[in-house]
Amino acid sequence: MLKNKKKYLNFALLFEIMKTKLIKTIGVLTSGGDAPGMNAAIRAVVRTGLSFGLEVYGVYRGYNGLIENDMIKMESKSVGNIIQRGGTILKTARSKEFMTKEGRQSAYENLKARGIEGLVIIGGDGSFKGANIFSSEFNIPCIGIPGTIDKDMAGTDFTIGFDTAINTAVSAIDKIRDTADAHNRLFIVEVMGRDAGYIALYSGIATGAENILIPENKTNISRLIQDLSNKEKRQKAVNLIVVAEGDEYGGANNVAETLRASMLTTEIKVCILGHIQRGGSPSCLDRIIASRMGFHAVECLIFGFSNLMVGIVNNEMCFTPFEKAVKETQTISRDWFKLIKRLTR
Numbered sequence: 404m405l406k407n408k409k410k411y412l413n414f415a416l417l418f419e420i421m422k423t424k425l426i427k428t429i430g431v432l433t434s435g436g437d438a439p440g441m442n443a444a445i446r447a448v449v450r451t452g453l454s455f456g457l458e459v460y461g462v463y464r465g466y467n468g469l470i471e472n473d474m475i476k477m478e479s480k481s482v483g484n485i486i487q488r489g490g491t492i493l494k495t496a497r498s499k500e501f502m503t504k505e506g507r508q509s510a511y512e513n514l515k516a517r518g519i520e521g522l523v524i525i526g527g528d529g530s531f532k533g534a535n536i537f538s539s540e541f542n543i544p545c546i547g548i549p550g551t552i553d554k555d556m557a558g559t560d561f562t563i564g565f566d567t568a569i570n571t572a573v574s575a576i577d578k579i580r581d582t583a584d585a586h587n588r589l590f591i592v593e594v595m596g597r598d599a600g601y602i603a604l605y606s607g608i609a610t611g612a613e614n615i616l617i618p619e620n621k622t623n624i625s626r627l628i629q630d631l632s633n634k635e636k637r638q639k640a641v642n643l644i645v646v647a648e649g650d651e652y653g654g655a656n657n658v659a660e661t662l663r664a665s666m667l668t669t670e671i672k673v674c675i676l677g678h679i680q681r682g683g684s685p686s687c688l689d690r691i692i693a694s695r696m697g698f699h700a701v702e703c704l705i706f707g708f709s710n711l712m713v714g715i716v717n718n719e720m721c722f723t724p725f726e727k728a729v730k731e732t733q734t735i736s737r738d739w740f741k742l743i744k745r746l747t748r
């Protein structure tokens with residue numbers, strides 16, 4: 404990690420560097436799944452770039468916009484009144500063409516024609532894999548900002564969108580719990596997370612779920628049934644289990660079907676929260692981390708860095724090479740499961 408590598412560079416030195424004009428024009432794009440807070444990051448990149456005298460292009464629809472030359476020169480007002488909006492004003496996409504050498508060649512030619520010398524990519528690990536390959540093939544400096552609701556990346560404590568997504572999930576699950584409690588029903592609530600269980604973990608703990616099933620942990624369904632039956636005998640009100648969509652047992656419907664066959668007295672319902680977890684106005688935390696990351700991403704390009712993901716670890720800026728950021732994921736320690744077990748007795 405290149406933690407705090409830039410600290411010795413002060414603003415006076417920055418302006419000296421700017422006089423030699425290492426980089427004049429940059430582009431910014433959003434790629435992969437959308438996440439609330441991406442607009443705040445775009446705003447930070449555009450305004451920081453302009454304030455240092457750079458030209459800044461917004462690229463539409465992720466890597467597709469590079470390939471199809473769908474870009475627009477951004478001004479300060481282009482990013483006015485967007486910090487509070489979910490989604491992304493630049494749109495996002497998954498680009499099959501960018502996976503090919505021909506696609507990336509077209510992207511490079513379009514960038515060259517406009518004089519764009521560096522890119523800020525706001526997206527997940529797939530987007531950074533693409534940026535890493537592109538940068539090494541065509542020598543275009545790329546800096547990544549982690550924008551994904553899953554919080555599944557190493558090198559940062561938070562990814563843009565995660566905080567908003569868990570708060571959306573918590574507020575929905577609280578409502579479900581009210582009705583579950585009124586009818587004495589057990590709800591199996593499915594939240595997003597194909598490969599990572601952080602949304603389930605945080606929202607499950609925050610709503611007092613009896614159990615939380617996530618891809619990182621083997622699901623022992625017979626132990627779960629035993630645990631629920633014991634609680635049933637003790638007449639403990641059991642209203643809620645939170646399941647990540649990528650749980651090895653196959654999501655909420657499969658879990659509910661198995662439980663229904665074993666628990667005769669309890670009525671079991673399923674609720675799949677789905678895409679509401681991606682939308683909505685970003686939380687304060689997501690706006691703040693997006694603003695900090697956007698600012699530092701542009702600084703990285705100005706200082707001549709490339710192929711780094713900007714992150715925040717222990718509230719300090721942290722810079723991780725793409726190779727490391729895409730290979731490693733944040734692990735979930737066993738302590739979390741001890742906590743859940745103790746709190747749901």
Ligand code: ATP
Pocket residue numbers: 434435436437466496497498499500501502503526527528529530531532533534536551552553
């Ligand atoms: P999310 O976490 O929301 O899924 P992501 O950035 O991981 O976001 P992906 O669909 O994995 O989303 O990747 C986004 C885009 O990055 C892909 O559609 C593709 O254009 C590009 N990309 C991913 N992997 C590669 C690769 N190996 N080579 C070139 N481009 C890639």
